[in-house]
Amino acid sequence: MSKRFVPEGFVPCAFEVPVPFVDNLEVYYREHADSVDIGAWVLDDYRNGGPMAHGGFLMTLGDIATGHAISMRKGINRFSVHISFNMNFYTSVPVGAWLEVRAKVTKEGRELVFSTCDYVVDGQVVGHADAVMKSAEIRKGKESVRDA
Numbered sequence: 001m002s003k004r005f006v007p008e009g010f011v012p013c014a015f016e017v018p019v020p021f022v023d024n025l026e027v028y029y030r031e032h033a034d035s036v037d038i039g040a041w042v043l044d045d046y047r048n049g050g051p052m053a054h055g056g057f058l059m060t061l062g063d064i065a066t067g068h069a070i071s072m073r074k075g076i077n078r079f080s081v082h083i084s085f086n087m088n089f090y091t092s093v094p095v096g097a098w099l100e101v102r103a104k105v106t107k108e109g110r111e112l113v114f115s116t117c118d119y120v121v122d123g124q125v126v127g128h129a130d131a132v133m134k135s136a137e138i139r140k141g142k143e144s145v146r147d148a
Contacts, residue, residue: 004041007098013038013064016076022060029068035104036072038065042097052092053099058119058127059087065103066115066131073105074113080135083112087129097121111136 119127
């Protein structure tokens with residue numbers, strides 16, 4: 001697929017540590033004061049057996065989006081992992097579409113953080129997900145994933 005136009009404000013995603021599962025995805029992000037958008041063109045490499053985005057790809061983008069929103073809120077010097085991620089697919093996302101996953105934190109406690117995201121194509125919500133993450137301070141004496 002030829003190089004596509006990336007909407008204004010989006011920049012390539014770069015993770016602090018290697019994330020082999022997503023390092024080869026062409027994913028972009030745009031931050032707002034209280035939310036984050038993850039964007040991607042649905043490439044042929046990201047499809048299922050039909051001409052649409054694979055559900056695992058969509059869930060991966062939601063994982064990235066909700067994780068990024070929580071890192072924005074809680075800070076990056078924490079160890080954060082998803083403990084729950086639930087997605088509803090409203091309609092298919094065709095190959096060739098620009099997809100935005102718009103995430104924000106909805107509630108936070110000391111270590112549990114709740115986040116939500118909407119999947120949007122051409123202004124239409126095509127899916128929704130809710131996530132819960134545990135986000136805790138990295139304790140002294142414990143090896144951080146970032147240092148491994």
